[in-house]
Amino acid sequence: MDVIILSFFQSGVEMSWENEFARKVKKAERYAREPDRLRFEEFVLKFKGDHRTYTIILKRGNLTCSCSFFDEHGTCSHLMALKKILGVKSLEI
Numbered sequence: 001m002d003v004i005i006l007s008f009f010q011s012g013v014e015m016s017w018e019n020e021f022a023r024k025v026k027k028a029e030r031y032a033r034e035p036d037r038l039r040f041e042e043f044v045l046k047f048k049g050d051h052r053t054y055t056i057i058l059k060r061g062n063l064t065c066s067c068s069f070f071d072e073h074g075t076c077s078h079l080m081a082l083k084k085i086l087g088v089k090s091l092e093i
Contacts, residue, residue: 047078054078 031037045056047065055066056078063079070076083089 045082047082049078056082 040058042060043058047054047056049067057064064070065076065078067076067078070079
């Protein structure tokens, strides 16, 4: 069986695919510790509630939920749960 070795060049130094992958993993870990790098601009999320599935939308800085409680109060259990899942206190954009 032939073995194919992939390599990358960085600053004139040949790096194996494994070394390059390890560098990418470390970079991803650093990025994950720096959540300020992320800025959600738009997304659609389906949230399966107890009675039906609701749609949470972020668009143009506005976050909405399709449930009737959100329509009446501007927040709801679905958005509260999303904040807990994401580990944030606020979903301010």
